[in-house]
Amino acid sequence: MIQIQINLPESAFSTLRSTPDEFAQAMLLAAIVKWYEIGMISQSKAAEIAGISRQSFLQTLDQFKVSPFQTTPEELNEEINRG
Template sequence: MKTKTISFELPLGVFSALRKTPEELKNDIRIVAAVKWYEMGQISQEKASEIAGLCREDFLMELARFNVSPFQYTADEVLKEAGYE
């Protein structure tokens, strides 16, 4: 997998406020971004897992931690697709 490095600056107080090392915060940012983009329907579970740096199973656990459904369809959309509406 090819990668590209990005960097940005954060106030030093962020690390103490969140009680995270720079490495821990980097990993958290990757996960939070992947979860949010998945929740918004912008990326698939597979791509979100890749962005988060996790296997798919661990990414699903992160979705649960953030109270995000692993399903990108509403119940109504599933029923309609199944021919019940």
């Protein structure tokens, strides 16, 4: 596993009332959710990167109020009109 070092002011941890490890995990989840939301990664890849199950990732999406579906309204209309 590769480690990445990020320099943050100590006040960053008090913002979320967390330890450095909890803060790092929260940052990782936020990034992964955003990458999923914009279509950069799949649910399976997101769960793998986060080190959690796909079901846990779906629960994380719900916490961030992000849809688990990556279909745009336009794609959905196309699918409906094909039928």
